[in-house]
Amino acid sequence: MLNDLKRGELIVFAAPSGAGKSSLIKEIVSNNENIELSVSATTRIPREGETHGKDYFFISDKEFNDLKEKEAFIESANVHGHQYGTLKTFVEEKLENNISVVLDIDVQGFSQISESIKDIISIFIIPPSLDELKKRLVLRGLDTEEVINKRLINAKKELKHAESFDHIVLNDDFNRAFNQITSIIFDKNYEYNDTNNKNILEDLLD
Ligand code: 5GP
Secondary structure, eight states, X not given: OTTOOOXXXXXXXXXXXXXXHHHHHHHHHHTOTTEEEOOXXXXXXXXXXXXXXXXXXXXXXXXXHHHHHTTOEXXXXXXXXXXXXXXXXXXXXXXXXXXXXXXXXXXXXXXXXXXXXXXXXXXXXXXXOHHHHHHHHHHHTOSOHHHHHHHXXXXXXXXXXXXXXXXXXXXXXXHHHHHHHHHHHHOTTOOOOOHHHHHHHHHHHO
């Protein structure tokens, strides 16, 4: 089933940090050789274990601004105080080779892309609650308290944009969320009742 994509498609994922987006994307990509994750450029410092060219292209502000000036990005945004951008050449090369590309970007990036590209699958991942989100951010131990607080403030802002995505997927159970995403990507006629997810989104926005 996971080889059913006929040509390269753009699949955009967004979520507040801690919603489990990266793990879900990793699972989707590792289960399908026809889907790859776009490697973005960023001015953020690499975290322990991150590799240049695999997790991100870690570049300086000057390099980032030069690329931006040369229109090398499909979209770019300042997220949590750092610059991030999707590289045009990276994405185009994959799509031309019938590889679908997952973009793990923030809502500002999605709004830029959706203005210029119509044929995309867009998925917004929501956590079951803001308390759960905070718990996950603390547990993963990647960020300082200050950074976690910044990410939680941004989470509320990001959630306000969830409804502009084609699909809202609740990640309260990893396997269920993974199966739902798989169906969204591979089954063009797949319809699910997302009223429950929308109700949870409303609670998150309260
Ligand atoms: P992190 O620093 O935790 O890897 O990523 C922080 C946020 O930046 C995440 O929400 C991620 O989706 C977003 N991000 C990563 N790459 C890009 C990109 O190329 N463009 C945009 N707009 N956001 C990105």
